[in-house]
Amino acid sequence: MNAAISCKDLTKKFGSFTAVNQISMEIPKGSIYGFLGPNGSGKSTTIRMLCGLITPTSGTGTVLGYDIVKDAEKIKQRIGYMSQKFSLYEELTVDENLDFYAGIYGLKGNTAKERKKELIEMAGLTGREKQRAGTLSGGWKQRLALACALLHQPEVLILDEPTAGVDPVSRRIFWNVIRDLAKQGMTVLVSTHYMDEAETCDFVTFIYNGKLLAKGTPEELKQQAEQQSLEDLFILYVNAQNGKGETNNAIDKTVI
Numbered sequence: 001m002n003a004a005i006s007c008k009d010l011t012k013k014f015g016s017f018t019a020v021n022q023i024s025m026e027i028p029k030g031s032i033y034g035f036l037g038p039n040g041s042g043k044s045t046t047i048r049m050l051c052g053l054i055t056p057t058s059g060t061g062t063v064l065g066y067d068i069v070k071d072a073e074k075i076k077q078r079i080g081y082m083s084q085k086f087s088l089y090e091e092l093t094v095d096e097n098l099d100f101y102a103g104i105y106g107l108k109g110n111t112a113k114e115r116k117k118e119l120i121e122m123a124g125l126t127g128r129e130k131q132r133a134g135t136l137s138g139g140w141k142q143r144l145a146l147a148c149a150l151l152h153q154p155e156v157l158i159l160d161e162p163t164a165g166v167d168p169v170s171r172r173i174f175w176n177v178i179r180d181l182a183k184q185g186m187t188v189l190v191s192t193h194y195m196d197e198a199e200t201c202d203f204v205t206f207i208y209n210g211k212l213l214a215k216g217t218p219e220e221l222k223q224q225a226e227q228q229s230l231e232d233l234f235i236l237y238v239n240a241q242n243g244k245g246e247t248n249n250a251i252d253k254t255v256i
């Protein structure tokens with residue numbers, strides 16, 4: 001498989017606590033890969049290791065062929081990353097935020113100007129260039145953060161709960177942009193708590209207590225566990241792990 005991101009037995013311990021426990025996965029180029037799991041299950045920690053922001057305790061991984069430990073700086077230059085906090089400068093305008101990130105990515109002159117123009121249009125921010133980021137609503141902030149993460153035309157986009165706290169209309173607009181990017185060949189790894197978003201991913205994984213429980217296409221996983229929706233499946237996994245609630249035998253077929 002032509003994987004844009006892959007990892008094997010990726011593990012992160014904080015002291016004696018294991019936040020991520022031997023996660024292995026392969027994310028094909030040009031796919032949208034959903035990362036699902038309850039709060040504190042280890043999604044952000046895994047994402048931060050893959051972005052080269054924190055070092056794994058053990059295990060290996062590559063992004064676009066670069067080693068996540070040895071080539072962390074190269075990975076940071078080649079991917080777009082959007083954290084839960086959006087990383088915007090609230091006192092700066094839309095234009096100034098984009099200029100700041102263009103500087104970080106080494107874009108200059110006309111290249112920077114043209115790229116900014118394209119992204120302002122893509123994000124639907126036309127007319128708001130002089131507005132301070134701090135005064136934008138959640139949906140606009142989110143799209144500005146996405147525009148900043150895309151300035152250097154990354155091949156891989158990593159989004160950590162990009163739509164948390166954003167209204168349904170803005171979420172839909174955001175996902176239309178993400179799907180367009182994937183159609184153009186971008187690989188997208190996205191963590192989310194929204195099952196409607198997960199249903200439209202090409203592949204999903206369930207992570208719980210730092211462990212990867214299942215992975216596959218949404219259809220495969222639902223069929224194997226005989227569930228109508230990913231939400232039902234998600235609840236089933238969590239209950240099965242906690243040894244409570246209703247479970248079914250079919251779940252054994254999907255759990256890794």
Ligand SMILES: Nc1ncnc2c1ncn2[C@@H]1O[C@H](COP(=O)(O)OP(=O)(O)OP(=O)(O)O)[C@@H](O)[C@H]1O
Nearest residue numbers: 014017019037038039040041042043044045046161
């Ligand atoms: N720097 C750290 N030091 C100690 N513990 C940490 C650190 N970072 C994360 N953790 C712990 O690791 C576990 C996994 O956290 P993580 O943020 O990866 O989960 P998550 O699945 O992204 O959760 P959420 O959906 O709430 O964002 C949590 O118990 C968290 O408290």
